[in-house]
Amino acid sequence: MTPLKNKRRKGSRVRRAVVAGAVALTLSAGGATAWALDRFVVQHVEISDVSAYQAGQSGTATGNTANTSSAVTTDTSYVSDSSNINISTVTTGSGDSTITYYVADVVLDDATTLQSAFANNSFGENITETTSVIAEANNAVFAINGDYYGFRDTGIVIRNGVVFRDEGARQGLAFYRDGTVKVYDETATTAEQLLADGAWNTLSFGPSLLDNGEIAAGIDDVEVDTNFGNHSIQGEQPRTAIGVIDKNHLVFVVVDGRSPGYSSGVTMTGLAQIMKDLGATTAYNIDGGGSSTMYFNGELVNNPLGGNKERGTSDILYIGQ
Template identity: 55%
Template sequence: MPKKYSTKRKIVIVVALCCLLIGGILYQLADRYLIEHVEVVVAADTVSSAAKTINDSSASSSNSSEVVSDDWNYSSDDTTISIKKVITGSGSDQITYYVADVQVSDASLIQSAFADNSFGRNITEDTSDIAADHKAVFAINGDYYGFRSDGVIIRNGILYRNEPAREAVALYADGTMAAYDEEEVSAETLLANGVLQTLSFGPALIQNGKLVQDLDNVKIDTNFGNRSISSSNPRTGIGMISPNHYVFVVVDGRSDESRGMTLDEFAQVFDDLGATEAYNLDGGGSSTMYFMGRVVNNPQGKQEERGVSDILYLGEG
């Protein structure tokens, strides 16, 4: 075989192998971050067992409930929602955020919904679209569970995933919430104790009435491109003031109108609001608050929502 031909053949083989390797890497990345993987299609009328067992008097009250609402407030016999827009600082240090004070008669009124009514990875819809599909009065983005393949995911009293990995938060049927270690508390125990929703993101911001310390050094998971999330960013979080009395906070960022908040600043907001428990949810471009048919904040600093895998919401009274 001529030496020249042999060299060319080697080059072709090397190029082919490189193409296969690159193609394999690109496919793995696409499979991890882009390709939809539907595991469960959720019926539109699926609700938690707790929601099904609300006593007859409450159900009767809801059916005849007189709703009073405006652009920032909503009140029915079983739900009150009051939203405030807060602006602090000025210039490059200005922060704009939104606080929703929510009181419900039963914890099961706070529901979760999946994008496209499907559980799995990389399935996304805008928060407002998921909310509209479920006739939500109020909604925020959730924990973006679909970006990862682990975590303990309980939604509306149903266990969808049981892969313990991090510090999560649980919302209970008695109207309380608390952060917990997924690797120390089993999903079976959570369900037995009346957990309706778990959210797997973090970190916890307030526990047992005390601010969590050393938030500057927190990192979330080890996903591709992971970095510390403690610096100023758009934020979404949930807090509890007392049983069945919650606060939801969404912070705008990455715009001239708002620089976002550090985790320490975010935790302080919940503390100032009187929260005894608080937990950080998916933020950045995902941070969205929806109320009465509209998005009230400024997602991504350009009035443009980013698709998410899930929401927390309250429906019509």
């Protein structure tokens, strides 16, 4: 028989081990929470006045109709000395299979008319405002959400001819001063080289939706980010995409989703088909979900998440008044 004293010692050791394990688990969970808050919530401002920064750095920078079964109704248009914008609404399907999306057919007189702006006029991680608020702060007549660069610390970020980040990681989209727009491999070049080649703006999200006008293979399985909280962009979702018709002729598409009966959203292949039907030869997916927003002439065009529930984002592309 084991002496009572030894039993007590053994029991004490077991209790201490359990307590120690619980403390370690708590500390581990606390550490994970702190990391997650720092990574996804806490603002990390790198440049607090982007307008002034761009001004100081600028010297170093060198209506189609969708082929669908339902009618496309042109809601409104805008013509200025620098751009021609036509906004259309498309609704297809019925019941829970209904899809509603918005098309902005844009012709620019000058490629630099398409500009970018950051939330709070600041560059860094986790800095957000809604697309509408950023648009209004920059006197935009038209705007869409950008690539949500502030969710990650990788990618090449060139905005309005100025470099903000040079950490190539994925397929990017480059808008050039001569009006051309190209998908490129960020890991095969540098921001400096892109500037030298005439890049004006870049986006870092993806994937590319069309290859020489044909739907790209495997796009429904793409993962843009593999970090916690944003593993995939698969399935039927709200979407935002940019298509290229010709030099200085672009189409911007925002698909509403997650609202059965109004708009269920589309898969990546479905989005590619929309862009192809609009006549795009190059098309590129950018941040979607609750971020998918189109703004025009002081108002929301689409209906984010079925209730005009704009989600904050870190950046927009816009055309000024």
